[in-house]
Amino acid sequence: MNVQAYMAQVGRQAREASRAVAAATTGDKNRALLAVADALQASRAELMAANAEDLQQGRENGLDAALLDRLEITPASFEGMLEGLRQVAALPDPCGAITDMSYRPSGIQVGKMRVPLGVVGIIYESRPNVTIDAASLCLKSGNATILRGGSEAFRSNQAIARCIARGLAEAGLPETAVQIIETTDRAAVGELITMPEFVDVIVPRGGKGLIERISRDARVPVIKHLDGICHVYIDDKADLEKAFEIAINAKTHRYGVCNAMETLLVHAGVAEAILPRLAVAYGEKGVELRGCERTRAIIAAAVATEEDWATEYLAPVLSIRVVEDMAQAMDHIARYSSGHTESIVTEDYTRARRFLAQVDSSSVMVNASTRFADGFEYGLGAEIGISTDKIHARGPVGLEGLTSQKYVVFGDGHIRT
Amino acid sequence: MNVQAYMAQVGRQAREASRAVAAATTGDKNRALLAVADALQASRAELMAANAEDLQQGRENGLDAALLDRLEITPASFEGMLEGLRQVAALPDPCGAITDMSYRPSGIQVGKMRVPLGVVGIIYESRPNVTIDAASLCLKSGNATILRGGSEAFRSNQAIARCIARGLAEAGLPETAVQIIETTDRAAVGELITMPEFVDVIVPRGGKGLIERISRDARVPVIKHLDGICHVYIDDKADLEKAFEIAINAKTHRYGVCNAMETLLVHAGVAEAILPRLAVAYGEKGVELRGCERTRAIIAAAVATEEDWATEYLAPVLSIRVVEDMAQAMDHIARYSSGHTESIVTEDYTRARRFLAQVDSSSVMVNASTRFADGFEYGLGAEIGISTDKIHARGPVGLEGLTSQKYVVFGDGHIRT
Numbered sequence: 081m082n083v084q085a086y087m088a089q090v091g092r093q094a095r096e097a098s099r100a101v102a103a104a105t106t107g108d109k110n111r112a113l114l115a116v117a118d119a120l121q122a123s124r125a126e127l128m129a130a131n132a133e134d135l136q137q138g139r140e141n142g143l144d145a146a147l148l149d150r151l152e153i154t155p156a157s158f159e160g161m162l163e164g165l166r167q168v169a170a171l172p173d174p175c176g177a178i179t180d181m182s183y184r185p186s187g188i189q190v191g192k193m194r195v196p197l198g199v200v201g202i203i204y205e206s207r208p209n210v211t212i213d214a215a216s217l218c219l220k221s222g223n224a225t226i227l228r229g230g231s232e233a234f235r236s237n238q239a240i241a242r243c244i245a246r247g248l249a250e251a252g253l254p255e256t257a258v259q260i261i262e263t264t265d266r267a268a269v270g271e272l273i274t275m276p277e278f279v280d281v282i283v284p285r286g287g288k289g290l291i292e293r294i295s296r297d298a299r300v301p302v303i304k305h306l307d308g309i310c311h312v313y314i315d316d317k318a319d320l321e322k323a324f325e326i327a328i329n330a331k332t333h334r335y336g337v338c339n340a341m342e343t344l345l346v347h348a349g350v351a352e353a354i355l356p357r358l359a360v361a362y363g364e365k366g367v368e369l370r371g372c373e374r375t376r377a378i379i380a381a382a383v384a385t386e387e388d389w390a391t392e393y394l395a396p397v398l399s400i401r402v403v404e405d406m407a408q409a410m411d412h413i414a415r416y417s418s419g420h421t422e423s424i425v426t427e428d429y430t431r432a433r434r435f436l437a438q439v440d441s442s443s444v445m446v447n448a449s450t451r452f453a454d455g456f457e458y459g460l461g462a463e464i465g466i467s468t469d470k471i472h473a474r475g476p477v478g479l480e481g482l483t484s485q486k487y488v489v490f491g492d493g494h495i496r497t
Numbered sequence: 498m499n500v501q502a503y504m505a506q507v508g509r510q511a512r513e514a515s516r517a518v519a520a521a522t523t524g525d526k527n528r529a530l531l532a533v534a535d536a537l538q539a540s541r542a543e544l545m546a547a548n549a550e551d552l553q554q555g556r557e558n559g560l561d562a563a564l565l566d567r568l569e570i571t572p573a574s575f576e577g578m579l580e581g582l583r584q585v586a587a588l589p590d591p592c593g594a595i596t597d598m599s600y601r602p603s604g605i606q607v608g609k610m611r612v613p614l615g616v617v618g619i620i621y622e623s624r625p626n627v628t629i630d631a632a633s634l635c636l637k638s639g640n641a642t643i644l645r646g647g648s649e650a651f652r653s654n655q656a657i658a659r660c661i662a663r664g665l666a667e668a669g670l671p672e673t674a675v676q677i678i679e680t681t682d683r684a685a686v687g688e689l690i691t692m693p694e695f696v697d698v699i700v701p702r703g704g705k706g707l708i709e710r711i712s713r714d715a716r717v718p719v720i721k722h723l724d725g726i727c728h729v730y731i732d733d734k735a736d737l738e739k740a741f742e743i744a745i746n747a748k749t750h751r752y753g754v755c756n757a758m759e760t761l762l763v764h765a766g767v768a769e770a771i772l773p774r775l776a777v778a779y780g781e782k783g784v785e786l787r788g789c790e791r792t793r794a795i796i797a798a799a800v801a802t803e804e805d806w807a808t809e810y811l812a813p814v815l816s817i818r819v820v821e822d823m824a825q826a827m828d829h830i831a832r833y834s835s836g837h838t839e840s841i842v843t844e845d846y847t848r849a850r851r852f853l854a855q856v857d858s859s860s861v862m863v864n865a866s867t868r869f870a871d872g873f874e875y876g877l878g879a880e881i882g883i884s885t886d887k888i889h890a891r892g893p894v895g896l897e898g899l900t901s902q903k904y905v906v907f908g909d910g911h912i913r914t
Contacts, residue, residue, distance in 0.1 A: 176854060188865050319910065325910055326910065326912060440519065445905070447910050447911070448911045449911065451913040453904070457601060458601070471720075474904070484891055485891060486858065486859055488860075491863065493736065494864070494865045495746035496750055
């Protein structure tokens with residue numbers, strides 16, 4: 081069978097299975113999730129052996145250390161998969177919730193019911209644990225899933241797939257409710273993202289290159305996350321103690337994450353009061369500073385270029401700009417932000433209110449570190465990704481982001497006149 | 498200036514204006530809407546003259562009667578535009594609403610704020626009143642708009658554009674908040690749907706060909722509505738009086754609308770009791786019937802082919818199928834429905850509940866005519882279209898469908914540890 085025919089078969093099976101998953105009770109879905117955890121535990125040795133083979137192959141193919149690191153299933157990441165399944169089983173089921181039910185003058189009663197999207201396609205790179213994370217969230221939200229992992233994790237993903245199939249079967253759900261693509265042919269991705277008849281939404285997880293390519297070629301809606309160029313703006317009405325703690329935390333808590341601050345904006349009125357102290361602390365942590373002219377008049381920093389303002393460093397590098405007022409900070413954000421997360425530090429009520437309303441990012445914060453932009457921190461339980469798109473779901477995407485709402489209408493023989 | 502440069506300029510202006518519209522108060526937006534109504538009224542003669550020129554040109558170009566009919570601004574449709582503006586001004590402003598605010602264990606307070614999408618592109622065909630409908634909904638929901646009407650309505654749309662610009666200026670909003678494309682060059686559409694940097698969503702309104710073309714080529718999300726192949730299923734536990742009224746109303750209230758029933762599914766247990774009576778009533782209304790074998794054993798009807806089940810007639814034609822049970826009805830719907838609207842007629846609690854939960858359409862009804870699937874009937878106030886997509890907005894799309902939600906976080910100097 082060629083790739084096109086194979087993917088069409090996978091798609092058709094997913095579409096069929098999606099009806100069964102959508103109709104499954106919360107109990108069925110939870111039983112399946114726990115059964116997958118049991119199956120993983122029972123197959124631990126087999127899974128670890130498959131992962132060792134992937135790692136061996138990866139080393140032979142000259143994969144770099146970071147990639148091998150992501151590929152490895154450690155005892156901790158194995159426990160993490162089991163714990164994740166149990167946590168998702170414990171989350172409330174979003175499906176079927178009816179809201180906003182009201183009577184209309186015609187006599188009909190109208191409301192909205194939360195329902196699964198249908199078939200979700202997930203395209204990801206080397207981490208095999210994404211297979212479990214993504215499959216569990218899609219299953220709990222009533223969707224069928226097609227997973228396409230990285231070729232370097234092929235054996236690990238296939239071993240996980242067998243455990244998922246066992247769990248589904250035990251709960252009486254079709255094994256095709258979660259399908260892992262059984263070919264490393266890259267053409268499979270091209271097919272997956274151009275089958276709107278079988279796939280309702282694509283969630284790519286990986287580097288910017290992968291996501292840009294998928295967004296460009298997809299004929300199916302994509303829930304995507306490109307850059308995380310996050311800003312903290314320290315207002316002249318800020319409590320400088322809070323500002324210091326937030327500016328340090330947002331940059332240095334972790335460097336390689338999308339919700340880390342990449343640019344610090346400081347009101348001219350407090351720049352001299354706070355920048356020297358921040359520069360010392362960043363220096364101690366080994367953070368390289370790049371600044372505008374006014375910044376460099378106060379502290380030692382390299383010249384920040386136009387490119388710096390538009391860069392997601394994902395590294396111990398920070399660009400700093402001194403601004404005249406909040407309006408200039410908001411202009412800077414409107415121009416350079418990737419729409420992920422921005423935070424203002426201020427004690428001023430009116431400015432906080434204005435910043436919240438007018439900054440157009442998926443998370444907007446007052447007096448909090450950008451590092452809080454995260455599904456667990458927001459109480460979603462888990463996230464399938466963080467969306468920097470504007471339609472459907474913005475910010476951390478959990479179970480609710482994998483559903484939509486349909487209208488339900490109750491009548492008593494009502495007709496339109 | 499070539500089309501590409503012109504459209505980039507329009508896009509850039511819209512993106513800039515979107516910040517001002519998003520920041521405008523509810524009062525500003527309402528004042529602008531009412532000022533547009535005043536400007537229309539003051540320019541009535543000029544507008545009617547422009548429309549007469551379009552009509553004259555249309556006749557010379559041999560446009561058919563239906564197209565000329567849609568193109569004409571009648572006294573009634575003129576009043577309709579004024580009334581629409583006043584109604585939209587009277588609707589509640591969806592922007593800024595904060596919901597689901599709660600404290601997290603970390604101490605931060607997290608919620609969601611409803612916000613405009615940004616820039617909405619509307620592509621439509623001959624009706625000039627869509628210019629006002631679309632512009633008013635987009636403005637009230639805080640979005641900047643780029644409108645591309647049919648070339649046959651060019652003069653009418655330009656005259657309306659001048660009134661909109663006057664209204665916006667009077668309320669202190671940028672005139673570029675609503676831009677009507679000033680070229681009939683078809684390449685402008687190609688540009689509009691491939692500028693994700695300037696346009697956040699496209700809403701096409703028109704025939705299926707237009708919408709398919711736009712969906713295929715767009716690099717911007719599209720809120721679209723393809724077919725309306727709507728079903729009514731008459732269960733054997735139906736109240737046959739209600740079933741009769743609903744089946745007649747759903748088909749014959751209006752023929753050319755997307756929420757009209759195209760296929761009637763009848764449980765075998767009541768087919769003989771209800772089909773003859775329905776056949777008489779449909780006959781009196783001039784509705785042509787096409788049926789499956791079992792239908793044709795009971796009433797006179799042409800043979801319904803595979804193609805019939807998959808056709809949106811938009812005409813006095815109805816296909817009828819006798820089914821063995823509700824499961825078969827739901828299988829038929831899953832296979833042939835366009836996901837617009839389906840209704841079950843039954844007095845059975847369990848079946849009503851199951852149909853509601855499991856039928857995957859944008860509106861699912863119990864004991865009501867499919868004709869109710871409409872923004873006004875649902876209380877949205879007005880609709881920009883009906884979405885048969887699954888992500889973002891399903892069913893009638895009103896002000897809320899032109900917005901999304903961002904996360905807002907309140908802290909008191911909180912950092913992540």
